[in-house]
Amino acid sequence: MDGDADLVERIRAYPRRRTYLLPALHDVQHSLGWLPGEALETVGAHLRVPKSEVYGVASSFPDFNLTEPAEHTTRRCIGVACRLAGAAAGPAADASSEADCLFICGVAPASERDGQLIGRGDRPLQTVKAENSAVLVQDGSCSRAVADTAHAGGRSVGCAGNCWQAPAISRDGGQSWTSAVGGELWTQPGEPRLLRNIGRIDPLQPRGYKALQRAQSLGSDAVWQLVKDSGLRGRGGAYFPVGAKWETARNTAAPQKFLLVNAEEGEPGIYKDRHLLEGDPHRVLEGAFIAALGIGATNVVIFINGEARLAQERLLAALDRARQLGVAGVWIEVRLGAGGYVLGEETALINAIHGMRAEPLARPPFPAVSGLQSSPTVINNVESLANLPDIILNGADWFRSVGSASNPGTKLISLAGSVRRPGLYEVPLGTPIGRIVDDCGGGASGELSAVLVGGPSGSILPPSLLDTPLDTQSLQAVGGVLGAAGIVPLTSDQCVVQTVRELVAYNSRESCGKCTPCREGTLRMRDLFDDLRGGHAATSVLERIDELNDVLQYASLCGLGQMAPNPVRALLRHFPDDVGDHLRGHCAARVCTSNGVTR
Numbered sequence: 001m002d003g004d005a006d007l008v009e010r011i012r013a014y015p016r017r018r019t020y021l022l023p024a025l026h027d028v029q030h031s032l033g034w035l036p037g038e039a040l041e042t043v044g045a046h047l048r049v050p051k052s053e054v055y056g057v058a059s060s061f062p063d064f065n066l067t068e069p070a071e072h073t074t075r076r077c078i079g080v081a082c083r084l085a086g087a088a089a090g091p092a093a094d095a096s097s098e099a100d101c102l103f104i105c106g107v108a109p110a111s112e113r114d115g116q117l118i119g120r121g122d123r124p125l126q127t128v129k130a131e132n133s134a135v136l137v138q139d140g141s142c143s144r145a146v147a148d149t150a151h152a153g154g155r156s157v158g159c160a161g162n163c164w165q166a167p168a169i170s171r172d173g174g175q176s177w178t179s180a181v182g183g184e185l186w187t188q189p190g191e192p193r194l195l196r197n198i199g200r201i202d203p204l205q206p207r208g209y210k211a212l213q214r215a216q217s218l219g220s221d222a223v224w225q226l227v228k229d230s231g232l233r234g235r236g237g238a239y240f241p242v243g244a245k246w247e248t249a250r251n252t253a254a255p256q257k258f259l260l261v262n263a264e265e266g267e268p269g270i271y272k273d274r275h276l277l278e279g280d281p282h283r284v285l286e287g288a289f290i291a292a293l294g295i296g297a298t299n300v301v302i303f304i305n306g307e308a309r310l311a312q313e314r315l316l317a318a319l320d321r322a323r324q325l326g327v328a329g330v331w332i333e334v335r336l337g338a339g340g341y342v343l344g345e346e347t348a349l350i351n352a353i354h355g356m357r358a359e360p361l362a363r364p365p366f367p368a369v370s371g372l373q374s375s376p377t378v379i380n381n382v383e384s385l386a387n388l389p390d391i392i393l394n395g396a397d398w399f400r401s402v403g404s405a406s407n408p409g410t411k412l413i414s415l416a417g418s419v420r421r422p423g424l425y426e427v428p429l430g431t432p433i434g435r436i437v438d439d440c441g442g443g444a445s446g447e448l449s450a451v452l453v454g455g456p457s458g459s460i461l462p463p464s465l466l467d468t469p470l471d472t473q474s475l476q477a478v479g480g481v482l483g484a485a486g487i488v489p490l491t492s493d494q495c496v497v498q499t500v501r502e503l504v505a506y507n508s509r510e511s512c513g514k515c516t517p518c519r520e521g522t523l524r525m526r527d528l529f530d531d532l533r534g535g536h537a538a539t540s541v542l543e544r545i546d547e548l549n550d551v552l553q554y555a556s557l558c559g560l561g562q563m564a565p566n567p568v569r570a571l572l573r574h575f576p577d578d579v580g581d582h583l584r585g586h587c588a589a590r591v592c593t594s595n596g597v598t599r
């Protein structure tokens, strides 16, 4: 630190308030590659935070390096899509070279070398050259992981969702796409709303902010009423009605109110918010400005995943442009996360912005009453906000014209795993799961044996339930949850017990440890699954799993622990034969072995 006068100066330039702890730590890590003790001390002294607490905060974020990293680093993704695509879990001692998800599941298996994402195994980057400026070249995270699309020429656009074709180009203005290395033509299925322009527009070119202008002419009350009438539910996973959340903040008297945009997106297998921010960041910003108006928010904070680098770059560039155009109208700030699934939980986000550990808080008070700086704070997901410009321009009835009565509108689906066309798709809520796999994904890549829906807090469903409509109530009826709407088909050579074991193990790694039921319970659940998977579980293991599920659901502080039982319960309910086989030491898929437990 002594030798880095610039860095010390930058740290001292922060206002001396704890809320700048995360930005200051980012600054240090960006300059030095890690957080040496001396730097923690300098940051703490300036922000008036005890060194022990600076350490406590830094250590709660997995992306901060508290030891000096090697000169060159490689991380292999061990997320479910990458495992299914052939990425093997490494030896337990090698955990630092593993990532739970690198969020380019459409080009699995993925890895990262010295910060560069690499898709489809270890192949070298392809060179793409567009022959003229009429050729559209998709330039998103997936494309950049397989080819040098940043320097391909042509007209650079976001990814239309066809990650499986990356690097993809279009010679007809984005009507149809082909991979730059050849293959079939593809057109976007259905009638997308949120993805309508992605792949056709320059992501950074503002599109007039007409919806914001209309919202301003309607005024705050009418905007709120319209959003309430639309029936839009939050797309971050809880599906809480957006209008109702705004109403609480509107009705709470306070000199300042916040909109906190949740762009943290840390759930493995989910890449929808990144996709929107990479391909159409002005849509998200316009949605945020409309929301601020409808809520009566004086301040907007956008909290974006620290590793979503392309999404950050495009969001910041679009924000600069919006500021130049004078459309922002509110005080607005962008904050970066530093990893961890639980950080996306809304009260953990607030804690992080306040310079505290990435741990959830007990409720009440709910953030809409008392959140950032103890002021009313509405937290909305990126996809929720991206719906607002269309609602303002087209009205509530138009929004309700697709989807189901209780779940109107469309939903972005992150589709990966054993499917022919992994990518990001948009379907009306209520579309049967099987149709998504077939019509969007081109079908499973082998004999379909199960479908994971909703990620590590979601469920595993058998092929007999493929008719289940993708909405919250229909899924609930079969013991599922929609969550952020990741769908991962499995084939018969993949073991359902092993797959759920990986979700259980993930939840135990991501438990922040603040409350005992989750900290101990998820770990114990993982051990029980290892017994089951290894073929040495007693029959009573099922009773113990049931008991543990109840404790986790009822006694955990936040959604991570409360929903950790979901995939386990779905497995026991829908795959009793596979569970029974494992109790007898037999794995039909021949995946589980008595000594093959990974982590």
Ligand SMILES: Cc1cc2nc3c(=O)[nH]c(=O)nc-3n(C[C@H](O)[C@H](O)[C@H](O)COP(=O)(O)O)c2cc1C
Binding pocket: 233, 234, 235, 236, 237, 238, 239, 240, 242, 262, 263, 264, 265, 266, 267, 341, 342, 343, 344, 345, 346, 347, 379, 380, 381, 382, 384, 385, 558, 559, 560
């Ligand atoms: C463990 C956990 C992780 C979460 N991660 C995210 C996330 O990455 N992005 C998100 O928008 N919501 C996430 N949520 C949900 C948020 O707490 C919150 O409900 C959401 O941001 C509200 O926005 P919405 O009403 O527009 O959906 C998470 C919840 C839990 C329990």
Ligand code: SF4
Binding pocket: 342, 359, 360, 510, 511, 512, 513, 514, 515, 516, 518, 519, 556, 557, 558, 559, 560, 561, 562
């Ligand atoms: S439920 Fe788990 S993740 Fe949530 S606060 Fe408790 S320990 Fe942390």
